[in-house]
Amino acid sequence: MAHPPPAAPDRGPLAPDAWDTHPEPLPVGSAPVPAYGTGSLADLLPTLAAGLGVPGMTAGIGELTPADRNCVFLIDGLGWEQLKAHPEEAPFLTSLLPASRGGTGRPITAGYPATTATSLASVGTGLPPGAHGLPGYTVRDPDTGELMNQLRWQPWTPPGAWQPYPTVFELAHRAGVHAAQVSSPTFANTPLTKVALSGGTFQGKLSGEDRMDAAAAQLAAADRALVYTYYAEVDGAGHRFGVDSDTWRGQLMYVDRLVQRLAEQLPPRSALYVTADHGMVDIPFDETHRIDFDEDWELKAGVALLGGEGRARHVYAVPGAAGDVLACWREVLGEQFWVASRDEAIAAGWFGPEVDERVYHRLGDVIAAARDDVLLVASEREPRESAMVGNHGSMTPAEQLVPLLEVRS
Incomplete structure (x- = not known):
């Protein structure tokens, strides 16, 4: 059983007036709601899977042209506004922005809350937080009354009961699409990976360069492919030092080179999508x-x-x-x-x-x-x-x- 909301005003999350100053106290309905169904992280993999012919998938982001081989590179913590503010540190990524010659990049919304566990579950399951059930960094487990940290999965909770829906990778694998995740070996068997990103092949690589090379190889492994890869340290630098620190800028420079490395190895008929799980403020x-x-x-x-x-x-x-x-x-x-x-x-x-x-x-x-x-x-x-x-x-x-x-x- 689900709890559908009553009819509410349509407030487009990317409409300019959504960010205007509001009367005090702030009305609940004035919050700019994520673009679920049309332009959120939860819509990305279903759109790509629909283009690959996976049954039951819907192309929520309609302007994406289908490709035979698809790779999603998720950079933890790299928000749209932070990327736009640092063109010198990220020349390759900046070349993909709409202001650049030939760039087609655009912003989408993370979903609420804009935090890693919630966003990764939205990406992998293709569902918003109210469905996949990871609606925050820590939330109360109604069965125990304890706070459950959904990033670290503490205290341990049976993953399949907490998040019972199949991932898009699982559905793609069942449909004959080569599905693969390339990430740190640390994440191979974590509960969060199991509930959010499992299905097909997991390949653990320590360095960013090795991940890019492995992701390209996974794309080339089949005529139809859905591949995911991940880099975490932009987020880590932002948390520790801030999003305009020299350390953060250095991480952005590094990840810019990683994206270019992967882009230059794409096999024919491939599409690489670079995204993130949230932005950040100091x-x-x-x-x-x-x-x-x-x-x-x-x-x-x-x-x-x-x-x-x-x-x-x-x-x-x-x-x-x-x-x-x-x-x-x-x-x-x-x-x-x-x-x-x-x-x-x-x-x-x-x-x-x-x-x-x-x-x-x-x-x-x-x-x-x-x-x-x-x-x-x-x-x-x-x-x-x-x-x-x-x-x-x-x-x-x-x-x-x-x-x-x-x-x-």
């Missing part, structure tokens, strides 16, 4: 920009568990306190965050057109998504996350928009 280290939940008695009142991450919070109330928690969070944070009840967020389409019954209670009683350059940290319970320079998760363009760049042979 948040200053001061009390104006970083609100500490662990030191704020108002925000803590009535809260049993704090989930999500600093810019995309799931808030779980003690029994009977959800209404009071919602009112308090709106009063305290409503000028800087979109603050919604679970049902309001579902009705607004934040997690997709519908939310599966098994997913419904994983969502917070209250859900808070940052609009401004602000972070809701938890210094005691989340010391590592609270120390990050670069952050993501919400629906602002810097976090939500990711590139979709194309190279064809």
